[in-house]
Amino acid sequence: MKARVIAFYLPQYHPIPENDKWWGKGFTEWTNVGKSKPLFRGHYQPRVPADLGYYDLRLPIIREQQAMLAKKAGIEGFMYWHYWFGNKKTLLAEIFDDVLKTGKPDFPFCLGWANHSWTRRTWNSSAQMQKDVDLLIQTYPGEQDIEDHFYNVLPAFKDKRYITVDQKPIFVIYAPFDLPNASEFINKWNKLAKENGIKNGIHFVGLATGWIGNYQKVLDMGFDAIAPSNLWYAESKVKGKYIKLIEHKLRKYVPRIAPLDKYKYKNIIKYLFTDYDKLENAYPSIIPNWDRSPRGGRRAVIYTGSTPELFKQHVQNALKLIEHKQDEHKILFLRSWNEWAEGNYMEPDLKFGHGYLDALEESIKKQF
Numbered sequence: 001m002k003a004r005v006i007a008f009y010l011p012q013y014h015p016i017p018e019n020d021k022w023w024g025k026g027f028t029e030w031t032n033v034g035k036s037k038p039l040f041r042g043h044y045q046p047r048v049p050a051d052l053g054y055y056d057l058r059l060p061i062i063r064e065q066q067a068m069l070a071k072k073a074g075i076e077g078f079m080y081w082h083y084w085f086g087n088k089k090t091l092l093a094e095i096f097d098d099v100l101k102t103g104k105p106d107f108p109f110c111l112g113w114a115n116h117s118w119t120r121r122t123w124n125s126s127a128q129m130q131k132d133v134d135l136l137i138q139t140y141p142g143e144q145d146i147e148d149h150f151y152n153v154l155p156a157f158k159d160k161r162y163i164t165v166d167q168k169p170i171f172v173i174y175a176p177f178d179l180p181n182a183s184e185f186i187n188k189w190n191k192l193a194k195e196n197g198i199k200n201g202i203h204f205v206g207l208a209t210g211w212i213g214n215y216q217k218v219l220d221m222g223f224d225a226i227a228p229s230n231l232w233y234a235e236s237k238v239k240g241k242y243i244k245l246i247e248h249k250l251r252k253y254v255p256r257i258a259p260l261d262k263y264k265y266k267n268i269i270k271y272l273f274t275d276y277d278k279l280e281n282a283y284p285s286i287i288p289n290w291d292r293s294p295r296g297g298r299r300a301v302i303y304t305g306s307t308p309e310l311f312k313q314h315v316q317n318a319l320k321l322i323e324h325k326q327d328e329h330k331i332l333f334l335r336s337w338n339e340w341a342e343g344n345y346m347e348p349d350l351k352f353g354h355g356y357l358d359a360l361e362e363s364i365k366k367q368f
Helices: 017-023 029-035 060-072 094-102 143-157 184-193 215-220 230-241 241-253 295-299 308-322 354-367
Strands: 004-009 076-086 109-113 134-136 167-173 203-208 225-228 261-264 301-304 331-334
Touching: 004 109, 017 134, 017 308, 029 109, 029 295, 060 076, 060 094, 060 184, 060 354, 076 094, 076 143, 094 134, 094 143, 109 134, 109 143, 184 203, 203 215, 215 225, 230 261, 241 295, 308 331, 308 354
Parallel strands: 004 076, 004 331, 076 109, 109 167, 167 203, 203 225, 261 301
Antiparallel strands: none
């Protein structure tokens, strides 16, 4: 069985009342992407979409075209980011709700709970030099909210397109340590799942970030698997742990004088995997690039020099990590399908066209 590539998918790119209020009428991620400027010589900004243009995700034809591009490249499905802030408050739910209701595109999917608060700096670099302001706080009201949340996503779990692992619908949690009691949450959802016809329960995956010492802690919390996010580890290996920490503090408190947090992509990919990625219950991540400057300005982490050829090398290294795992567990998370304001996207742009999609397709065809 070939690799199971699941691409993170941002269901933004359409106006919502909250963003209209916070940033101005019609604000979407394209607002940040389109006005981005180079911060240094050779900095690839702004990034301009090619085939799909500056799309509006409310258009079903765009979602169909995305699915066709992804399928051709060998991607199994999309993991839509899901926002549940507690007390039934959601954001950016309209796009996935329409996918669920219409049955289109007929392309596999799963959900990832982006359980983090929204602040001024979440979406807009114009806030980079100002005091951060909370826009919407992630809350965990208690047992009733856990149940309400489950029933909110139950229709998705029961959809024939939902991606499963070991006959369980997969559910990713962005910030496992933020859950007040992860084991309670997991046990409650598994109980509710079995009561509602999902006989094997849910396959919970925790995104493991920061220092490697955190990774085992996520598994110890009761998660079935982890998705190691080794960006901080790789950056620390390239730059040095203590330099990374010092510069991080400078960018947080005095960004005007702090150096840019730049790395060559060719150096980063040497360290983007660790021994944890070899575990049967760990699903490595592959990234085409990283550049958060459209959102973060000078506070951003920026990778330079990424090319389809280097990405292909990175993917091939990832495939070697999973080749001896059970077929169900040969999962690679692709970060991301369409995070344009973070510089990690697979959709065609004017500079590289289908280069990254072709690199992924060629790698998967040659694997194992």
